Amino acid sequence: xxxxxxxxxxxxxxxxxxxxxxxxxxxxxxxxxxxxxxxxxxxxxxxxxxxxxxxxxxxxxxxxxxxxxxxxxxxxxxxxxxxxxxxxxxxxxxxxxxxxxxxxxxxxxxxxxxxxxxxxxxxxxxxxxxxxxxxxxxxxxxxxxxxxxxxxxxxxxxxxxxxxxxxxxxxxxxxxxxxxxxxxxxxxxxxxxxxxxxxxxxxxxxxxxxxxxxxxxxxxxxxxxxxxxxxxxxxxxxxxxxxxxxxxxxxxxxxxxxxxxxxxxxxxxxxxxxxxxxxxxxxxxxxxxxxxxxxxxxxxxxxxxxxxxxxxxxxxxxxxxxxxxxxxxxxxxxxxxxxxxxxxxxxxxxxxxxxxxxxxxxxxxxxxxxxxxxxxxxxxxxxxxxxxxxxxxxxxxxxxxxxxxxxxxx
Numbered sequence: 001x002x003x004x005x006x007x008x009x010x011x012x013x014x015x016x017x018x019x020x021x022x023x024x025x026x027x028x029x030x031x032x033x034x035x036x037x038x039x040x041x042x043x044x045x046x047x048x049x050x051x052x053x054x055x056x057x058x059x060x061x062x063x064x065x066x067x068x069x070x071x072x073x074x075x076x077x078x079x080x081x082x083x084x085x086x087x088x089x090x091x092x093x094x095x096x097x098x099x100x101x102x103x104x105x106x107x108x109x110x111x112x113x114x115x116x117x118x119x120x121x122x123x124x125x126x127x128x129x130x131x132x133x134x135x136x137x138x139x140x141x142x143x144x145x146x147x148x149x150x151x152x153x154x155x156x157x158x159x160x161x162x163x164x165x166x167x168x169x170x171x172x173x174x175x176x177x178x179x180x181x182x183x184x185x186x187x188x189x190x191x192x193x194x195x196x197x198x199x200x201x202x203x204x205x206x207x208x209x210x211x212x213x214x215x216x217x218x219x220x221x222x223x224x225x226x227x228x229x230x231x232x233x234x235x236x237x238x239x240x241x242x243x244x245x246x247x248x249x250x251x252x253x254x255x256x257x258x259x260x261x262x263x264x265x266x267x268x269x270x271x272x273x274x275x276x277x278x279x280x281x282x283x284x285x286x287x288x289x290x291x292x293x294x295x296x297x298x299x300x301x302x303x304x305x306x307x308x309x310x311x312x313x314x315x316x317x318x319x320x321x322x323x324x325x326x327x328x329x330x331x332x333x334x335x336x337x338x339x340x341x342x343x344x345x346x347x348x349x350x351x352x353x354x355x356x357x358x359x360x361x362x363x364x365x366x367x368x369x370x371x372x373x374x375x376x377x378x379x380x381x382x383x384x385x386x387x388x389x390x391x392x393x394x395x396x397x398x399x400x401x402x403x404x405x406x407x408x409x410x
Contacts, residue, residue: 009035011067012190012374013060013078013179015170017045017236018212018329020059021368022067024075025375026358032379033358034372036071038063047232048084048187048214050169057176064177077180079378080170081187081370082127083214086163089228091132092118093156103136103145103153111155120161127167127186128160132224143223158225160186183381188216188228190373195327195351195366196220205322207351208307208340209369210330212236215307219316227314233303235330238296245295246287252277256292263300263335265293300336304343311344323347327369 008027014020024036040062044055068075094114098107116129134142135154145153162184171181191209201220209216213234219227238261243253260274272289311317323346326337331350340348352364353372363372 009071009073009075010375010378011075011078012371012378013063013080013174014187014190014368014371014374015045015050015056015060015081015173016042016083016187016211016329016370017048017214017234018042019367020056020063021371022060022063022075022078023363023368023371023375024067024071024073025356025372025379027379028357030357032356032375034356034360034363034375035358036067036069036073037359037362037368037371038066038068038070040066042212044173046213047234048082048211048230049086049166050173053169053173053176056173060173060179061177064179075179077182078174079190079374079381080174080181080184081190081374082162082167082170082184083187083211083216083230084162084166085214085230085232086166087127087186087216087228087230088124088161089225090118090159090161091156091226092116092159093154095152095154098150098153101149101151103148103150105146107153108146108155111153112157115155115157116159118159123164124161125164125167126159127162127184128158128189130158130160130189130225132156132158132226133222141222158228160189160228162186182378185374185377186216186228187370188218188230189225190371190377191216191327191351191369192218192220192373193376194353194356194369194373195325197354198223200322200325203322204316204319206311206320206324206346208324208326209328210234210303210326211328211370212330215303216328217307217310219311219314219320221316221319226316226319229310229314231303231306231310233306234328237303238299238330241295241299242292246276246292247279248276249279257296257333260289260292261296261333262289262293263297263333263339265290265297267335267338268293296333297339300333300339301343304340308344320346323349325349325351327351327366329367331366 010025012023020042022038026033040059044052096111134145136150192207201223204221207218215231217229337348
């Protein structure tokens, strides 16, 4: 974990398409206090994937320096987020015989290993194995079977895999900044840590994190993750549409989107206007805000249509009683929750980081959901072996099996 002062400093590094954010959290008796934040514009990513190492390294360094100055500490280790269209999720299950008629840690490790034994191509690695439930002698719905008596133990799990090279590039960028990566975490999983309530997870909820280059999705049913997906759609598409539609430079289009953007025409008054810079040194123009909404609305609707298709494809459409929680920088725009409700036909709310202290007024925004979530994840994560270099999942499984055998022998 991010070490300095004490071992209680944890750093989340959100490597996004539009921005890179470093969030420094301090673990206290009351919970987590955010004590430092650093952000930098991201230039080296496309659709959530690193495409330019040097540009990404520079942005990470800037964000880390800023966070170090604010927190007054030196950052050496981070929990890094990963996203992109290469992320895949699948459900699996494993069965083992319980050794001593009572479930011990070794039995849990074996049943998770059995569930994890699925054919994965050589160019992919397992990022997370997330237990959904355990079944003991045909009694299902068990969350923690440790110490229970029985002879047959089954585990249902959700496995998240990523492209090996994408994970390696994230680690490489952090290493070039002199940082060690304690763990790589799926970004929507981190966001869920920050913005979802336990009762929503139990009832069934879809977390939708819309950033600059991707829309990340995570579905919870009965408190467990059942589906993950990353769609290559995000706020960057809206910015491009504005730049083309209003004939304005991309930087200006981004500012116009943030300042005047709205997804629903009914929320904009008739006479509202805005100043729009022109390209090629021409004079700026005064245009109606309604024109901007007519460009933004169809693209936002299209993004939610794709999300709807993915939710239907997951097979859990009828299980989302708590509706959807929207987070990520793109969801700050006026009218986004209303548009989500009308397209998805589900209740929707904006998700902002909760249950944190310290610089709450700064990080209480959907923009920082992933960064705060990475800190929360780091607080209760088992100290993973520092990922340097990234091991192939086959090597990691072999090592884990060796440790399990040794633990059983002694």
